[in-house]
Amino acid sequence: MKKLVALSLTTLLLFSCTEKKENSNNSISFSAEEKIDSTNIKHFFNLALTQGKSYEWLRDLTTNVGGRLSGSPEAAKAVKWGERIMKETGLDTVWLQPAIVPHWVRGEKEIANYTVNGQKINMPVCALGGSIGTPKNGITAEVIEVKSVAEAVALGNQLKGKIVFFNRPFDNTLINTFSAYGGCVGQRVNGAKAVGKFGAKAVLVRSMTNNIDDYPHTGTMRYGDIPESEYIPTAAISTKAAELLSNNLKQHPKLKIYFKQQCKNLPKENSFNVIGEIKGAEHPEKIIVVGGHLDSWDLGDGAHDDGTGIVQSLEVLHLFKANNIKPKNTLRVVFFMDEEQGGGGAKAYAEAVKLKKEIHIGGLESDAGGHTPRGFTIDANAGNTKVLQSWKKLLTPYGLHDIQKGGSGADISPLKGEHVTLVGYRPDSQRYFDYHHAATDTFDKVNKRELELGSASMASLIYLMDKYLESPEAIKQ
Amino acid sequence: MKKLVALSLTTLLLFSCTEKKENSNNSISFSAEEKIDSTNIKHFFNLALTQGKSYEWLRDLTTNVGGRLSGSPEAAKAVKWGERIMKETGLDTVWLQPAIVPHWVRGEKEIANYTVNGQKINMPVCALGGSIGTPKNGITAEVIEVKSVAEAVALGNQLKGKIVFFNRPFDNTLINTFSAYGGCVGQRVNGAKAVGKFGAKAVLVRSMTNNIDDYPHTGTMRYGDIPESEYIPTAAISTKAAELLSNNLKQHPKLKIYFKQQCKNLPKENSFNVIGEIKGAEHPEKIIVVGGHLDSWDLGDGAHDDGTGIVQSLEVLHLFKANNIKPKNTLRVVFFMDEEQGGGGAKAYAEAVKLKKEIHIGGLESDAGGHTPRGFTIDANAGNTKVLQSWKKLLTPYGLHDIQKGGSGADISPLKGEHVTLVGYRPDSQRYFDYHHAATDTFDKVNKRELELGSASMASLIYLMDKYLESPEAIKQ
Numbered sequence: 001m002k003k004l005v006a007l008s009l010t011t012l013l014l015f016s017c018t019e020k021k022e023n024s025n026n027s028i029s030f031s032a033e034e035k036i037d038s039t040n041i042k043h044f045f046n047l048a049l050t051q052g053k054s055y056e057w058l059r060d061l062t063t064n065v066g067g068r069l070s071g072s073p074e075a076a077k078a079v080k081w082g083e084r085i086m087k088e089t090g091l092d093t094v095w096l097q098p099a100i101v102p103h104w105v106r107g108e109k110e111i112a113n114y115t116v117n118g119q120k121i122n123m124p125v126c127a128l129g130g131s132i133g134t135p136k137n138g139i140t141a142e143v144i145e146v147k148s149v150a151e152a153v154a155l156g157n158q159l160k161g162k163i164v165f166f167n168r169p170f171d172n173t174l175i176n177t178f179s180a181y182g183g184c185v186g187q188r189v190n191g192a193k194a195v196g197k198f199g200a201k202a203v204l205v206r207s208m209t210n211n212i213d214d215y216p217h218t219g220t221m222r223y224g225d226i227p228e229s230e231y232i233p234t235a236a237i238s239t240k241a242a243e244l245l246s247n248n249l250k251q252h253p254k255l256k257i258y259f260k261q262q263c264k265n266l267p268k269e270n271s272f273n274v275i276g277e278i279k280g281a282e283h284p285e286k287i288i289v290v291g292g293h294l295d296s297w298d299l300g301d302g303a304h305d306d307g308t309g310i311v312q313s314l315e316v317l318h319l320f321k322a323n324n325i326k327p328k329n330t331l332r333v334v335f336f337m338d339e340e341q342g343g344g345g346a347k348a349y350a351e352a353v354k355l356k357k358e359i360h361i362g363g364l365e366s367d368a369g370g371h372t373p374r375g376f377t378i379d380a381n382a383g384n385t386k387v388l389q390s391w392k393k394l395l396t397p398y399g400l401h402d403i404q405k406g407g408s409g410a411d412i413s414p415l416k417g418e419h420v421t422l423v424g425y426r427p428d429s430q431r432y433f434d435y436h437h438a439a440t441d442t443f444d445k446v447n448k449r450e451l452e453l454g455s456a457s458m459a460s461l462i463y464l465m466d467k468y469l470e471s472p473e474a475i476k477q
Numbered sequence: 478m479k480k481l482v483a484l485s486l487t488t489l490l491l492f493s494c495t496e497k498k499e500n501s502n503n504s505i506s507f508s509a510e511e512k513i514d515s516t517n518i519k520h521f522f523n524l525a526l527t528q529g530k531s532y533e534w535l536r537d538l539t540t541n542v543g544g545r546l547s548g549s550p551e552a553a554k555a556v557k558w559g560e561r562i563m564k565e566t567g568l569d570t571v572w573l574q575p576a577i578v579p580h581w582v583r584g585e586k587e588i589a590n591y592t593v594n595g596q597k598i599n600m601p602v603c604a605l606g607g608s609i610g611t612p613k614n615g616i617t618a619e620v621i622e623v624k625s626v627a628e629a630v631a632l633g634n635q636l637k638g639k640i641v642f643f644n645r646p647f648d649n650t651l652i653n654t655f656s657a658y659g660g661c662v663g664q665r666v667n668g669a670k671a672v673g674k675f676g677a678k679a680v681l682v683r684s685m686t687n688n689i690d691d692y693p694h695t696g697t698m699r700y701g702d703i704p705e706s707e708y709i710p711t712a713a714i715s716t717k718a719a720e721l722l723s724n725n726l727k728q729h730p731k732l733k734i735y736f737k738q739q740c741k742n743l744p745k746e747n748s749f750n751v752i753g754e755i756k757g758a759e760h761p762e763k764i765i766v767v768g769g770h771l772d773s774w775d776l777g778d779g780a781h782d783d784g785t786g787i788v789q790s791l792e793v794l795h796l797f798k799a800n801n802i803k804p805k806n807t808l809r810v811v812f813f814m815d816e817e818q819g820g821g822g823a824k825a826y827a828e829a830v831k832l833k834k835e836i837h838i839g840g841l842e843s844d845a846g847g848h849t850p851r852g853f854t855i856d857a858n859a860g861n862t863k864v865l866q867s868w869k870k871l872l873t874p875y876g877l878h879d880i881q882k883g884g885s886g887a888d889i890s891p892l893k894g895e896h897v898t899l900v901g902y903r904p905d906s907q908r909y910f911d912y913h914h915a916a917t918d919t920f921d922k923v924n925k926r927e928l929e930l931g932s933a934s935m936a937s938l939i940y941l942m943d944k945y946l947e948s949p950e951a952i953k954q
Contacts, residue, residue, distance in 0.1 A: 046650040172926070173523040175875055210926060372849065372905050374876070398652055399851070399905075401878035428849050428876075428905065430926045449649070449687060449907045 028393050037394055037467070040325065041460040045398060047322045048456035054311035055448045057085055058370075061311070062301035062443040069129075070295045070338040071103030071269035078294050082274035082310070082335045089318050091276035091333070099348035101338040103269045104129055106298060107262030110235055111138065112204065114257045116248050123241035125204070126216040126299060127263040128188060129341050130223070131234045134202065138260030139163070139233070141201045145249055149186055149194045160199035163257050165249075166191045167206045167242050170433070177429040178368070181208055181436075185219070188236065193223050196230035202259055203234035206242035208433060214238050215438040218297050220341055235261055273345045274335040278317055282328040288362040288465055289332045290316050290458065293339030293411055300441030304432065307443075308370025308451055310335045312425070315455035316364075316462050323459075327466045329361060336411040339367065343410055350414035362421040362465045364458055365409025369435075371427040372450045373399050373457040377406025379413070380421035384469065388421065391464050400457055402426060421469055425458055505870050514871055514944070517802065518937040522875060524799045525933035531788035532925045534562055535847075538788070539778035539920040546606075547772045547815040548580030548746035555771050559751035559787070559812045566795050568753035568810075576825035578815040580746045581606055583775060584739030587712055588615065589681065591734045593725050600718035602681070603693040603776060604740040605665060606818050607700070608711045611679065615737030616640070616710070618678045622726055626663055626671045637676035640734050642726075643668045644683045644719050647910070654906040655845070658685055658913075662696070665713065670700050673707035679736055680711035683719035685910060691715050692915040695774050697818055712738055750822045751812040755794055759805040765839040765942055766809045767793050767935065770816030770888055777918030781909065784920075785847025785928055787812045789902070792932035793841075793939050800936075804943045806838060813888040816844065820887055827891035839898040839942045841935055842886025846912075848904040849927045850876050850934040854883025856890070857898035861946065865898065868941050877934055879903060898946055902935055 030038055048054075065081055068074040079096065086094040112125040127133070141161060146152040147168040152159065166187035170180035185208055192203040207217035216236045223231050237245070248255060274294060280286060292309020296302020313333045320327060337345035353360060364376075375395075378385050385405060392403055407413065408422035416422060427450070435441040507515055525531075542558055545551040556573065563571040589602040604610070618638060623629040624645040629636065643664035647657035662685055669680040684694040693713045700708050714722070725732060751771060757763060769786020773779020790810045797804060814822035830837065841853075852872075855862050862882060869880055884890065885899035893899060904927070912918040 045652065049649045172526045175522065175930070177926075372907050396878070399879075401873070430849050430930070431924050434924070447908050447911070449654075453652070453907070 034394065037464065040323065040463060041394055043323050044319050044459045044463065045453070045456040047319055048315065048452040048459070049449065051322060052315060052452040052455060053318055054315040054451055054455050057311040057314065058303065058307050058446060058451065059443055061307050062303050066301045067298040068294065068296050068302060069104065069298045070101040070341045070344065071266070071271065075271060075295055075337065079272045079274055079337070082294055086274060086276035086314060086333070089276070089314060090321065091317060092279045094276040096272040097275055097348055097352060099271050099273055099337050099345040100268050101271045101344040102130070102341045103266040104341065105264060105266060107133060107264065110261040112235065112237060112257060112259045114255050116252050116255055121244065123245065124214050124216045124238040125235050126218045127235045127261045128205070128218055128221040129297070130221050130265065131192065131263055132231050133262045133264055134233045134260050138258055139201050140256050140258045142254055142256055143249060145246055149190050152191070152195050156198055159195050162200055163202045163204055163259060164191065164195045164200045165204050165245065167246055169206065170208070170210045172210055177210055177433050180210060181433060184208055188219055189221055192221055192232050192234035193226055196226060196232045200232055202232050204259070205234065205236050207236045207239050208436065209239055209438070210433050212239045212243060214240050215440055217437040218299055219437045233261055235259070271337045271344070273337050273349055276317065276333050278320060278327060278331045280329040281326045284330050285359060286329040287332050287358055287360045288329050288462060289334055289360060289412060289415070290364045290462055291334035291336055291411055292366045293337070293345070294335040295338050295340055297340060297437045299437070299439040300435065301443060303441050303443050303446050304369040304435050305437065305441055306339065306367045308446060308454070309366035312366045312370070312451065312455040312458055316459045319455065319459040325463065329466050331462065331466070339410050346411040346414055353415065360415050360420050361469050362423070363408060363412035363415055364423045364425060364462060365412045366425040366454065366458060367409045367411070368425065368429065369427055369432040370446045370451045370454060371431055373453050374428050375400045375402030375426050376461060377404060377408070377424040377426055378421070379406065379408045379416065379423070381418055384421045387468060388423070394464070395460065398453065398457060398460070421465065423461065425454065427454055511871065514941065517800065517940060518871055520800050521796050521936045521940065522930070522933040524796055525792065525929040525936070526926065528799060529792060529929040529932060530795055531792040531928055531932050534788040534791065535780065535784050535923060535928065536920055538784050539780050543778045544775035545771065545773050545779060546581065546775045547578040547818045547821065548743070548748060552748060552772050552814065556749045556751055556814070559771055563751060563753035563791060563810070566753070566791060567798065568794060569756045571753040573749040574752055574825055574829060576748050576750055576814050576822040577745050578748045578821040579607070579818045580743040581818065582741060582743060584610060584741065587738040589712065589714060589734060589736045591732050593729050593732055598721065600722065601691050601693045601715040602712050603695045604710070604712045604738040605682070605695055605698040606774070607698050607742065608669065608738070608740055609708050610739045610741055611710045611737050615735055616678050617733050617735045619731055619733055620726060622723060626667050629668070629672050633675055636672050639677055640679045640681060640736060641668065641672045641677045642681050642722065644723055646683065646716070647685070647687045649687055654687055654910050657687060658910060661685055665696055666698055669698055669709050669711035670703055673703060673709045677709055679709050681736065682711065682713045684713045684716050685913065686716055686915070687910050689716045689720060691717050692917055694914040695776055696914045710738055712736070748814045748821070750814050750826055753794065753810050755797060755804060755808045757806040758803045761807050762836060763806040764809050764835055764837045765806050765939060766811055766837060766889060766892070767841045767939055768811035768813055768888055769843045770814070770822070771812040772815050772817055774817060774914045776914065776916040777912065778920060780918050780920050780923050781846040781912050782914065782918055783816065783844045785923060785931070786843035789843045789847070789928065789932040789935055793936045796932065796936040802940065806943050808939065808943070811888070816887050823888040823891055830892065837892050837897050838946050839900070840885060840889035840892055841900045841902060841939060842889045843902040843931065843935060844886045844888070845902065845906065846904055846909040847923045847928045847931060848908055850930050851905050852877045852879030852903050853938060854881060854885070854901045854903055855898070856883065856885045856893065856900070858895055861898045864945060865900070871941070872937065875930065875934060875937070898942065900938065902931065904931055
């Protein structure tokens with residue numbers, strides 16, 4: 001160290017502060033059993049960061065399959081890809097589980113534009129999943145801007161013949177970007193459903209992102225149980241286009257938008273969840289499931305949503321094998337189909353569990369992107385929640401500080417039950433909505449180390465769940 | 478919420494888990510004074526995320542000034558830029574503080590190549606800062622690969638006439654990437670110095686990064702006090718080139734590398750630190766300093782290293798003004814010159830402090846990139862360290878979990894003293910060495926929210942330091 005002091009102050013300072021950090025683990029006092037756990041967890045991280053396969057799996061999926069809408073030929077290709085890599089990983093069993101999924105197609109590139117002061121303004125636009133198309137020649141109509149579904153509904157018949165423009169922005173002061181998403185996404189999901197009955201011609205929604213940029217972000221919308229006669233087409237425009245449109249409407253409230261999209265809903269398709277297992281050594285009949293979703297939107301390559309989730313989930317099982325740890329309970333990885341457009345895969349999985357009377361003791365889902373690890377949210381009974389939180393000191397050396405109550409994920413939550421411990425993996429959320437459902441969700445946005453740290457974080461939690469969830473301490477509470 | 482349940486399971490789950498998280502602050506019990514602090518901190522974050530200036534400042538600096546080596550015309554331009562934006566921010570005083578800095582120039586593009594099996598292999602290469610050039614026509618020599626300075630020195634006279642190739646890779650199992658850097662950077666700083674005396678012709682060093690890619694990473698090297706006759710040229714090659722060279726050396730141990738670089742050291746230059754202040758309302762004579770470094774390497778635009786640090790530091794003072802908080806002590810922002818090549822600015826600053834008998838009670842440095850906040854490292858006496866750690870519950874809602882003992886930074890550490898509390902801002906380290914000292918360190922690698930969260934994190938800590946560091950509790954310990 002002294003040599004370095006003399007030669008490079010900068011280096012020394014960086015070194016000294018981080019060396020202490022790296023070794024901070026040593027200052028935590030562990031029981032004998034916790035020491036074993038700490039060592040096994042360290043091995044999971046070492047293996048993920050040096051022999052991890054998730055990054056190359058993701059490269060393969062995003063490059064050679066790309067975007068994979070439920071019901072599409074690409075989704076079918078993704079199923080075959082998933083089956084192949086699970087088999088290559090040497091799991092005890094790999095199978096396909098049938099699931100019924102929607103089949104929505106985008107059709108030709110959407111168009112939305114208007115003219116002010118003789119200047120034509122093209123808005124970056126994309127149809128929302130599930131939406132109908134416009135008439136073949138498009139729609140031309142005046143615009144009413146609103147900030148919420150309630151505000152639109154209050155306008156009632158004033159919406160007749162209009163394009164309703166939902167323009168509530170993300171609340172950027174919310175630290176967790178999923179909270180901002182939660183506060184806005186209702187416009188996207190329910191906007192068209194709510195205003196069709198008033199004779200509105202179409203709905204345009206501001207994209208769901210923190211940024212002001214040129215990318216439209218797609219996502220699901222629902223007509224629910226309204227009569228088909230009230231179905232109207234709906235699409236998202238980029239946030240920059242939304243800001244500009246809002247400004248132009250102040251000067252030109254009568255401006256007319258031309259909007260055309262050719263998307264449509266085809267008959268439902270047969271598809272599959274891809275499932276693999278390592279059989280439990282002590283309780284093969286008890287299952288811990290780990291998964292993400294295989295389908296994605298079509299504009300990008302489905303890298304962060306949810307390519308990272310599925311490769312991390314399979315990596316968990318790979319790391320158990322590489323770390324030579326035989327699980328007590330059966331570890332099952334599931335690549336769920338159709339999370340984005342209705343959860344056909346999640347339903348099929350939950351129904352099969354009921355039918356076969358399978359016992360799930362726990363589940364972990366990764367569907368919040370592949371960024372640097374932050375922690376987990378726990379959906380479990382009070383006793384098991386406490387047990388999971390007691391592992392904090394084993395996990396904080398890896399940046400996993402946020403371990404608190406919360407939801408798990410759309411695909412595993414149907415398994416909820418008094419004695420089922422469901423967990424959501426929570427990476428850092430700051431960059432997620434830069435890419436979510438947009439053309440920017442590509443492989444180059446994923447950092448190898450961040451992805452691998454996530455895989456190891458998940459493997460570590462599954463290891464602890466497998467070891468302790470069945471313990472008398474966990475059950476008696 | 479119910480409406481959402483029926484319509485979008487996914488949305489609901491995301492929403493429910495994150496809403497709880499966002500509000501988790503509410504479950505922490507605060508004293509009356511802590512409630513005030515909590516509110517002020519929340520305002521810092523709200524302001525940074527909605528009215529922050531740091532991102533546009535950084536765009537301006539990286540786009541219109543770009544890379545800014547100490548002593549270069551670009552560094553002089555950066556000084557003017559810094560003075561201008563500090564004045565625009567409406568600080569009470571802004572001034573330039575003279576500093577003597579090295580002036581090293583890279584010269585024309587470096588070349589390093591070799592031929593195996595009739596195939597010429599060009600290696601991406603860049604001179605290290607401070608290195609001499611090769612003879613005008615370059616050097617051609619055989620190669621000896623080593624993994625450390627000690628291993629090279631042990632070879633002694635076997636190095637004569639050779640190019641010494643230092644190829645110790647980052648230890649990717651270290652979670653904090655600065656630890657991996659600390660474990661390798663000695664090769665870069667001291668390699669050439671150690672082997673010149675044995676008659677080695679040149680040194681090539683594997684780039685300091687976790688990745689295997691095509692970018693050479695520059696950085697400082699030192700000849701120290703060896704005679705000039707022992708000076709030999711040194712450069713970094715990309716990690717991919719290093720891996721390939723290592724493999725080729727196994728098959729072709731006698732292969733010869735051609736290496737040419739035209740860099741040189743010019744006479745020292747007069748430059749400046751850029752300094753601004755908000756005078757303290759109660760103790761104007763007591764100073765808390767916040768800063769980063771204005772100079773950078775030349776291959777990229779010095780975005781993460783350390784453009785982010787200086788714009789965040791100035792943002793701290795901007796946020797105090799925007800939040801209408803008058804500090805008790807004087808808040809001073811310093812854009813230090815020449816952190817990268819010797820710390821001329823840090824020396825000039827520390828000397829002026831001594832000369833003017835200025836009292837510094839604290840300092841905060843941001844020089845670890847602009848990624849998502851993780852925490853702070855504290856270099857202070859035991860009492861003040863404890864005081865700072867007691868603020869954890871105010872800071873964890875913003876992802877600032879890691880608050881522990883450690884170094885501060887190269888520019889403020891000369892201010893170290895028994896009653897001076899020095900702190901380093903610690904963002905997430907995973908992506909940092911993807912960009913550090915390489916052509917990839919550009920504006921597009923910085924995420925606006927992550928940068929702004931960092932500014933607010935720093936403002937919050939400075940607010941607490943300003944309010945409490947002088948308190949009897951802090952002093953009596």
